Amino acid sequence: MGKNEAGRTGTVIIKQRVLVCWVGGNDLKAASGGEAGPILSTLRTVSVDNVQLLCSYPTERVEPYLEWLHEQVDVPITAHYVSLSSPVHFGEIYQAASKHLKQLSAPGNKLSILLSPGTPAMQAVWILLGKTRYPATFYQSSLEQGVQKVEVPFEIAAEYVPAANTISTDKLVQLAGLDAPVDAAFDSIVTQSERMLALKAQAQILAAKQVPVLIYGETGTGKELFARAIHNASPRTAAPFVAVNCGAIVPELIDSTLFGHKKGAFTGAIADRPGVFQQAHGGTLFLDEFGELTPDVQVRLLRVLQEGTFTPVGASQELKADVRLITATHRNLMQEVALGCFREDLFYRIAVGVLHLPPLREREGDLLLLSEKLLAGMASQDASLSDKKISAEAKNLILQHPWRGNVRELQSTILRAALWCQGDLIASNEIEQALFRLPQAASDILSMDVSQGIDIQEIIAEVAGHYLRKALTISGNNKTRAAGLLGLKSQQTLSNWMDKYGIE
Structure with missing residues (x-):
């Protein structure tokens, strides 16, 4: 297998000096006896261990060039064929370039980007990415000045904004599958991610239908926010919305919490107390961390959902359960069913409408938007924060963080940084200080206190x-x-x- 064939496997060699660029028209001409072209000129001047080429030209035009280039230099070359609807389509170019730089930005790798080949749109995107998410050294090559290292003397912050902000409401509702208007109850869910906008449209449809809804998502992704929006957009909006965290209920009080109790039903029951089913009568009951319920409680819940009635602890008379049920969990309940940890019949009762909220790191275009919105919200509540802004370097740090705590972690980080910031501009070091750096997972996991239950x-x-x-x-x-x-x-x-x- 030759070097080029090996390169086509897409294998990325880590901890090396990597040069990345598009294949340009002048490079293709070089194989026919013209000038060397920007790529070969750069490889003759700059020492690298690995070359990654993005190709938007047809294969039959690129292959002869690659064969010729291999004869000129002794360095591994990988060709990535990219399909673009247009060589000046900024969105497609950004996504293609970002994908490959992400692969190559392993710890220890030293990235270099050759700006010269390709269209002006390609060059602009390289600068955005190389100055923000994937720090790189820039080079340019020309007949007049040869190969030069390029200094870009600007501080830049940039995040890819998907095309969803140009999609009409009608189109988004079509994505959801049914025709329904978007209600103002969902305005508090800030997003410009196409995936999240489609989920908002789907949630609006579910709100009108009043079917049970199961919301999946990591901690901090906005499950309760969606639940409240569904309630506010439903015919039950004037009735109560009651939220309960099932994981926080003491096992001995689960029945009392859900169904209520009569005075004297057990030690400490000094008065009648309505349960959450009774409190939410006519409205919506939101059971968060629903996957934490034990099998015996699942059986009692199933009976309530099947028969529409329940009996408070210590009572003899049944009460009617007129509630719209919304549940949420971070667990994979389908897997729990397969493992026998969750009742299949209960799962299909609650999972009529299902919403899977993506983590913040998968919501394209939302990180900086949410950062600005959260800071503006804080300023509206505290005048001392009204003039605070986030610097470009700080924004880049926000873009690079994984945000395992999602929106909740982002909000607390922005608040800490804003409170600590002495001036009006929140700098990257203040965001850095405000971030919680989790210790290595292995040390955390191996040091847990089993005596307290895990x-x-x-x-x-x-x-x-x-x-x-x-x-x-x-x-x-x-x-x-x-x-x-x-x-x-x-x-x-x-x-x-x-x-x-x-x-x-």
């Missing part, structure tokens, strides 16, 4: 999910290579693990 399945899921995502990122979503990195025997085994732990 959730071994959740720990395993956290570790597996972390390394699955990491392997997929390093391999550029190449499942075969990711499986190899994780010691899994096949791509199918990796897919099974991804399904098991909810990795998209």
